[in-house]
Amino acid sequence: MTHCIVVGGGVAGLAAALRLSSDERYRVTLFESAPALGGRVRSFVDRDSGTESDNGQHVLMGACTAALDYLGEIGTASSLARLRGMSLPFVHIDGRRSLLQAGALPHPLSLVVAFLRYDMLSFRARMRILRAAIRLRRLSGSGLDALDDLTAEAWLRNLGQGSAEMLAFWQPLVLATMNSTPSQASARLFAALLREIFLGARDAADMLLPDAALSGIFIEPAVSELQRRGVIVRSGTTVTALACPEEGSGRRVTAVIAGDERLATDAVILAMPPWALRRLRLIDASGKQTDRPLPDVLLPGIDLAAFIPSEILSVHVWLRRSAGTSPMTGLLGTTLQWVFFKGKTAEGQYHYSCTVSGAEGHETTHRDALRRLVLRELALLAPGLVDGDIIRILPIREKRATFVPAPGIERMRPQARTGVRGLYLAGDWTATGLPATIEGAVRSANSAVEAVGNHK
Ligand SMILES: Cc1cc2nc3c(=O)[nH]c(=O)nc-3n(C[C@H](O)[C@H](O)[C@H](O)COP(=O)(O)OP(=O)(O)OC[C@H]3O[C@@H](n4cnc5c(N)ncnc54)[C@H](O)[C@@H]3O)c2cc1C
CATH class of the missing domain: 1.10.405 (Guanine Nucleotide Dissociation Inhibitor; domain 1)
Known part of the structure; x- marks a missing residue:
């Protein structure tokens, strides 16, 4: 049996482990450095409101067929509400409203x-x-x-x-x-x-919105399914180094250091973002971790510094009164770009999640300024909204939400297969042909697993 280690428990790593574990030729171990799995797709219980909130609103499209297959495999595809044929209300900062709706x-x-x-x-x-x-x-x-x-x-x-x-x-x-x-x-x-x-x-243009917390749809069912299939899933364990000794005509992966353990392996899928990859080191012939950054030696053609992170600011807002129940509303000419209605809590509060993509440079760091901004812009949806209507605001800044898909970046995105036998790359930043998305992460996992099967 081939032992495959997957490094990274985001969607790409989980999808890769799922696919490998459906093939009886592989024994699979997955390591995730954070205490919880999910990477950039996660939920947490907000201490003050007691509600489960997401790190940021995620939207899928009907075109995301690989992601939908992934959800099908873990049994949660029906947890996405489908807005058929596009039906999006927009409100302009000057108060004008319009509906983009397919007939x-x-x-x-x-x-x-x-x-x-x-x-x-x-x-x-x-x-x-x-x-x-x-x-x-x-x-x-x-x-x-x-x-x-x-x-x-x-x-x-x-x-x-x-x-x-x-x-x-x-x-x-x-x-x-x-x-x-x-x-x-x-x-x-x-x-x-x-x-x-x-x-x-x-x-393909249908919009799909999670109708429950992200972790319950994308992550926890995947972990349960992996464990059911006998995959060892270890969170809170960082992989710090790989052994890739010269062997005949080239290098081959033979072991990883995960936490304080050294594990022998036949194949490794690195399902981690470029900024994390830079921290990996090589293990030398005596089995000791060196200071040599792994990418410099094993991935010489890949310019990791070209992948510049881009931020998303998500602002959860709980209101005493409704600012509309449309699942998703676009704001134009404002700082907040989309307002998602997340539902009414058991206490009768209206929960909204507002997003600001490409959030670098928006001066929304100060809490009072952010509160004023939220009030001003949500008032476009709820005329007459006053400060007293706001129960709570919870901003979440994901500084490394995605990479900037700059011109020329396509030429730099690596394929799953590397020059080292047994070493593969996955993650939303690899050559998926898509921007950083869940769909890209799942497609990258599929490519990596295919490469494992073909690479002797
Ligand atoms: C706020 C926000 C909103 C978004 N909105 C959308 C959306 O609407 N639609 C959409 O499709 N996408 C969206 N995205 C992007 C999407 O979440 C990502 O593209 C996708 O989750 C990336 O998955 P990944 O597995 O490639 O990477 P990650 O989720 O980053 O997973 C990598 C994992 O590797 C782990 N790791 C790193 N180094 C090590 C190590 N040495 N050892 C062990 N583990 C390690 C990390 O802790 C992490 O968990 C959004 C992202 C954010 C943050």
Whole structure:
């Protein structure tokens, strides 16, 4: 039996371990350095309110087929509420409201109708968006490659998009899907994503919202299933070093140091972000951990410093009165970009989760300033909202929510297979063709497990 060690208990590591454990050729051990599994997908019990809250709102799309298969395997695919055919209310800072809603017509005509009805923009602006969509449809594989060094903003301007549609349509879309502004994000990645969402299968543009805490949907059932299959899952245990001695024509992984233990292994999947990978060290011939950063020696072609983290600020807000019950509302021209209604608590409080993607540089660190901002911007949804209506605000800053999907980054994202026998990479930052997402994390796990099977 081949012993495989998975390093990292985020979605990528859990998905890799699940896939390996469904094959009787493998014995699997998973290590996670944090006390709890889940990585960037986690929930916690908020001490003051006693409610289970997420580290940040996560949204999946119908196009996320690998992620849905993962949830199917752990039995929680039905825990995502599906907003069919896009149905999104938007509120502008000046008070205007509009609904982006696909009609009952066949796909993709239903989406065309949705844009034509989106009266947040002038008719001419909507026509410019539709013309850009037609150009996107005609884009070939080489056309996508040619976008590699362009920003999404430059590409959209080349497609004739003006300031109004940038503000009220493209910018929210780029921020929500890429966690970066149009002036930072890669045009290639954005175009590839748009094609998957809008030009894919009929339900690809459906939005899927978790209807319970993230850990209960994505993490805990996966851990239970792994344990049921005999996988050893060790949280609170950091893998610090790998032994990869020269063997014949190259190096091969033979052991890892996890906590204070040394474990022999045949294969290792490193399912960790680039910034964590930099901390790994090599074990020398005498079995001692060296100071040599593992990536410098074993992953020489990968420029880990190119993966710059990007922040998401999530603000949980509990109100005495309702600010609407739409599952998801877009705000335009504001600091808060999306407001998700999380439900009414047993005590009758209205719980909202507000998100700010690409949050670097937003001056929202001071609690009082944040409270004023939340009050001002939620009042767009609940006119007359006063400070006394706010029961509690809980901000969560994820400084390393994703990497910035900058132009040129696609050329730097590594494949699962490395130059070392038995060593594989997974995680949302590897070559998935997607921005940092749950779908990318699961796809990366599938590629890594496939590479384990093919690599002798
Ligand atoms: C606030 C927020 C909102 C988001 N919104 C969305 C969304 O709407 N839709 C979407 O698809 N995606 C979203 N994402 C992104 C998504 O969460 C990530 O892309 C995905 O979870 C990454 O999974 P991963 O397994 O690749 O990495 P991670 O989740 O980072 O997992 C890596 C794990 O490795 C562990 N680790 C690191 N080093 C070691 C070591 N030496 N030994 C052992 N363990 C180690 C870490 O502790 C971590 O648990 C969001 C992220 C955040 C933070």
